Amino acid sequence: MQNRILLITGATDGIGKVAAKALAKKGHTVIIHGRNKNKAQTVCEEIKLETGNDKVDTLIADLFSFTDIKRMTEDFKKKYDRLDVLINNAGAIFSKEREITKDGLEKTMTLNVFSPLLLTELLLDVLVKSPSARIINTSSATHKIATKPDFSDLQLEKNYTPSKAYALSKLYTIWITRHLAIELKDRGFNNITANALHPGAVATRFGQDNDKGFIQNMIFKVALPFMASPEKGAATTVYLATSKEVENVTEKFFGNMKEEKPQDKHYSAEHEKILWDYCMKIIGPYLD
Numbered sequence: 677m678q679n680r681i682l683l684i685t686g687a688t689d690g691i692g693k694v695a696a697k698a699l700a701k702k703g704h705t706v707i708i709h710g711r712n713k714n715k716a717q718t719v720c721e722e723i724k725l726e727t728g729n730d731k732v733d734t735l736i737a738d739l740f741s742f743t744d745i746k747r748m749t750e751d752f753k754k755k756y757d758r759l760d761v762l763i764n765n766a767g768a769i770f771s772k773e774r775e776i777t778k779d780g781l782e783k784t785m786t787l788n789v790f791s792p793l794l795l796t797e798l799l800l801d802v803l804v805k806s807p808s809a810r811i812i813n814t815s816s817a818t819h820k821i822a823t824k825p826d827f828s829d830l831q832l833e834k835n836y837t838p839s840k841a842y843a844l845s846k847l848y849t850i851w852i853t854r855h856l857a858i859e860l861k862d863r864g865f866n867n868i869t870a871n872a873l874h875p876g877a878v879a880t881r882f883g884q885d886n887d888k889g890f891i892q893n894m895i896f897k898v899a900l901p902f903m904a905s906p907e908k909g910a911a912t913t914v915y916l917a918t919s920k921e922v923e924n925v926t927e928k929f930f931g932n933m934k935e936e937k938p939q940d941k942h943y944s945a946e947h948e949k950i951l952w953d954y955c956m957k958i959i960g961p962y963l964d
């Protein structure tokens with residue numbers, strides 16, 4: 677596992693930043709994705725200094741913008757000819773009013789579901805060049821409280837609340853990861869695995885800054901001191917990225933560095949396929 681090339685999204689803060697540091701400490705080439713160039717550069721320098729590893733780089737893209745994601749993958753390919761590990765870590769819960777991106781897409785679904793899938797699809801040609809590549813998608817234990825999906829309203833135009841959108845998006849992360857793992861085999865990409873994880877409840881900036889409504893705001897503030905450290909939260913991400921134990925493991929869900937069974941109450945292969953087709957239709961125009 678020496679000299680692996682890893683790209684981690686949302687590595688400028690929280691779990692992503694700590695995971696990036698741990699991976700750099702192991703001597704790997706670590707590419708820190710951020711949306712803010714200065715912040716990404718500062719984190720990059722901090723990690724280089726603390727780990728003594730000079731092979732730390734940055735890539736910039738706003739994950740609300742599919743155009744930006746596409747440009748970022750082109751930037752990656754100008755410098756690197758293979759990718760060993762893609763960690764889709766960036767994610768968020770949003771405010772009490774439903775918000776849309778410049779492209780008119782609901783923000784929770786965009787950041788947590790559509791963008792990671794687009795990034796993954798656009799990087800498959802470099803992942804396939806790795807002797808053994810891994811895709812790691814970040815879900816949440818909150819997927820367990822997801823309400824019944826409404827497949828006629830996947831972007832919650834009729835019935836939005838921030839927690840509902842977040843829980844559903846993290847349930848969809850698990851379904852998309854499973855489907856992707858099967859697709860990879862079908863497309864003959866036998867060297868690439870895809871797994872999802874939940875990091876636990878972790879004390880980061882997650883959910884602290886936006887107005888989710890009085891009760892949700894209170895819950896997030898009150899819970900913070902009881903949450904796990906970002907180091908503990910990053911442990912499963914680092915494990916899935918580097919451990920030999922999971923070398924050929926695919927289509928699974930992990931927590932606390934162990935395989936777990938996700939909540940499958942709303943799951944069926946048909947539901948998964950509807951979701952997959954919907955997401956592929958959304959990102960389709962950016963795949964050429």
Ligand SMILES: NC(=O)c1ccc[n+]([C@@H]2O[C@H](COP(=O)([O-])OP(=O)(O)OC[C@H]3O[C@@H](n4cnc5c(N)ncnc54)[C@H](OP(=O)(O)O)[C@@H]3O)[C@@H](O)[C@H]2O)c1
Binds near residue numbers: 740877
């Ligand atoms: N913390 C928890 O308790 C918890 C629990 C379950 C799952 N998770 C999941 O774990 C992952 C990491 O969460 P965290 O707790 O580390 O959150 P965090 O501290 O808020 O960090 C989120 C990261 O994502 C980046 N990001 C957010 N929006 C972005 C956008 N539009 N474009 C590009 N980057 C963007 C942030 O960039 P900036 O630095 O520029 O803000 C930051 O680097 C998320 O997927 C989250 O859903 C967290």
